[in-house]
Amino acid sequence: MSSGPLYLAIVIESDLKVVSEAKVDFDADFAAKYKVVKGVLANEDEGEVYAPVAMWVEAVELVLNRLKDNGCAIKNIKGISGSGQQHSSVYWNKHAEPTLKQLDGKKTLIEQLSHVFAYEFAPNWQDHSTQSECDLFDAHLGTREQLAEVTGSAAHHRFTGTQILRMRRRRPEVYNSSTRISLASSFLASVFLGAIAPIDISDVTGMNLWDIASEKWNEKLLELTATKEGVAELYKKLGDVPIDGGKSLGSISPYFVERFGFSPDCQIAPFTGDNPATILSLPLRPLDAIVSLGTSSTFLMNTPHYKPDPSYHFMNHPTNKNHFMFMLCYKNGGLAREKVRDRLTKSPGPDPWANFNKKVLETPPLDIRKEGDKAKLGLYFPLPEIVPNVQAGTWRYTCNPDGSDLAETPSDWGADVDARIIVESQALSMRLRSHGLVRSPPGRPELPAQPRRIYLVGGGSLNPAIARVFGDVLGGADGVYRLDVGGNACALGGAYKALWALERRDEGESFDELIGRRWREDEAIQKVDDGFRDGVFQRYGNVVPAFEAMEKRTLAVAHN
Numbered sequence: 001m002s003s004g005p006l007y008l009a010i011v012i013e014s015d016l017k018v019v020s021e022a023k024v025d026f027d028a029d030f031a032a033k034y035k036v037v038k039g040v041l042a043n044e045d046e047g048e049v050y051a052p053v054a055m056w057v058e059a060v061e062l063v064l065n066r067l068k069d070n071g072c073a074i075k076n077i078k079g080i081s082g083s084g085q086q087h088s089s090v091y092w093n094k095h096a097e098p099t100l101k102q103l104d105g106k107k108t109l110i111e112q113l114s115h116v117f118a119y120e121f122a123p124n125w126q127d128h129s130t131q132s133e134c135d136l137f138d139a140h141l142g143t144r145e146q147l148a149e150v151t152g153s154a155a156h157h158r159f160t161g162t163q164i165l166r167m168r169r170r171r172p173e174v175y176n177s178s179t180r181i182s183l184a185s186s187f188l189a190s191v192f193l194g195a196i197a198p199i200d201i202s203d204v205t206g207m208n209l210w211d212i213a214s215e216k217w218n219e220k221l222l223e224l225t226a227t228k229e230g231v232a233e234l235y236k237k238l239g240d241v242p243i244d245g246g247k248s249l250g251s252i253s254p255y256f257v258e259r260f261g262f263s264p265d266c267q268i269a270p271f272t273g274d275n276p277a278t279i280l281s282l283p284l285r286p287l288d289a290i291v292s293l294g295t296s297s298t299f300l301m302n303t304p305h306y307k308p309d310p311s312y313h314f315m316n317h318p319t320n321k322n323h324f325m326f327m328l329c330y331k332n333g334g335l336a337r338e339k340v341r342d343r344l345t346k347s348p349g350p351d352p353w354a355n356f357n358k359k360v361l362e363t364p365p366l367d368i369r370k371e372g373d374k375a376k377l378g379l380y381f382p383l384p385e386i387v388p389n390v391q392a393g394t395w396r397y398t399c400n401p402d403g404s405d406l407a408e409t410p411s412d413w414g415a416d417v418d419a420r421i422i423v424e425s426q427a428l429s430m431r432l433r434s435h436g437l438v439r440s441p442p443g444r445p446e447l448p449a450q451p452r453r454i455y456l457v458g459g460g461s462l463n464p465a466i467a468r469v470f471g472d473v474l475g476g477a478d479g480v481y482r483l484d485v486g487g488n489a490c491a492l493g494g495a496y497k498a499l500w501a502l503e504r505r506d507e508g509e510s511f512d513e514l515i516g517r518r519w520r521e522d523e524a525i526q527k528v529d530d531g532f533r534d535g536v537f538q539r540y541g542n543v544v545p546a547f548e549a550m551e552k553r554t555l556a557v558a559h560n
């Protein structure tokens, strides 16, 4: 199962073959009833973005009905896991536990669950209403760097700790009447379990509340969120977090046995966040990177090294203890590219990206066409950005090919050039921030430090010109690949997680060992670009410091 603007149910067999699928698209299926756009509602005045929890409840029922209608042998399903969009929180009230335990299989879920929420909405990852709470979090342990050191991230608007603090201050009645708080992932697991499921060991690191080194809630941050007197109460609301991401939470609720024909032995494994689940969509080796080109863009790596910094995230790996997920998350991904595309002449054929791609491929790296030309760099943020934390805007700069003489360009150089520069800009930001995690690929010391492979997922992964530019800028000694599941990598990762939880020989058998043995590379991925190109890669390397300086200048102006 995955949640984003949709719920997707994927059923796989032990050999990883997908045997059934069903989808609920929140906008297509529920916009009339819940008025959502891209799955969410917004209160612009306060910067709130949120989803109706009742819609999620209805979507569970609908996706299972569709799975059944598609002929899936539901009774053969042995285990369920899944993923939910990170950071979103669900506030349950005192009716939740007893109601979940006694669901009547003759009635719909929504008929029975509509009164169990202390708040009818779940704040969404795009919410940006919590600046003052972020300031408190960043200062509370001393500095932003210290908060990042302890929790893996500096304070972010969407992180659940800042959201909970705002809820307590802005809607105290909701906070006080909530008996439990779930994340989107543990909310879904709770529905299937018929009891409030614990928060997942990876998803908990998207809250700014979890002390990664000591593997427990951080007392001081709980105090900030709940006041000193409220810590015990908040602890109860959040619950204990099991360290093993593969341990069954229990059997499926009898409700699903009666209503949909699940086996009573079907096990519920912890659900995780959409990004942690994405790194489970293939056996990711050290030095491999996943770039998710969806509405947002994310850059993910699996690493044993913990080197936190306020500008990115380290999260617990969902299945490998002592490993971490390195993540960059950008708000301006697909939408920003679409804005540039839409300034170009409309593509004549059925592919709306044809013209954009032509411009990308016709423009040389950094738009340096001849000796003496300046390199072009830009920042394209139609939405306020997370990385770096800057307001909406577009900035265009030039510098010498060696990175010197950086200067802002007052004029717009036109969408024809923007097409390549925006894609380069997105990739350069990833290269700048991931340089500490990469090195020369094993056995190839002659190559500069870079990822071994780059796996593209999400809507933008269908685009060959974008793949080419990501290969030019980020390298990828073994090439750039597309995961054939397109935008559904996190749902597939959820299914693999259930399989690992059920079939691992013992707690020692790692996810990568088990999935690695069964994974058929030729069926799962497609090489879409050669990746590293000697010379081109170094040309981009020369301007990385200028790119960083451009961001700093933009930030300095924005914050003055």
Ligand SMILES: Nc1ncnc2c1ncn2[C@@H]1O[C@H](COP(=O)(O)OP(=O)(O)O)[C@@H](O)[C@H]1O
Residues within 6 Å of the ligand: 004, 005, 293, 294, 295, 296, 333, 334, 335, 338, 353, 457, 458, 459, 460, 461, 462, 463, 466, 486, 487
């Ligand atoms: N051929 C394409 N080229 C470039 N971008 C594309 C292409 N097809 C889809 N996209 C982009 O993919 C994004 C949606 O990605 P998807 O992974 O489906 O969404 P989400 O992140 O919401 O799950 C959109 O912003 C769209 O512009």
Ligand SMILES: O=C(CO)[C@@H](O)[C@H](O)COP(=O)(O)O
Residues within 6 Å of the ligand: 003, 004, 005, 085, 086, 087, 125, 158, 206, 274, 275, 294, 295, 296, 298, 329
């Ligand atoms: O906030 C983050 C990661 O920190 C985002 O990556 C969301 O998890 C994206 O969810 P979608 O709406 O794209 O599924």
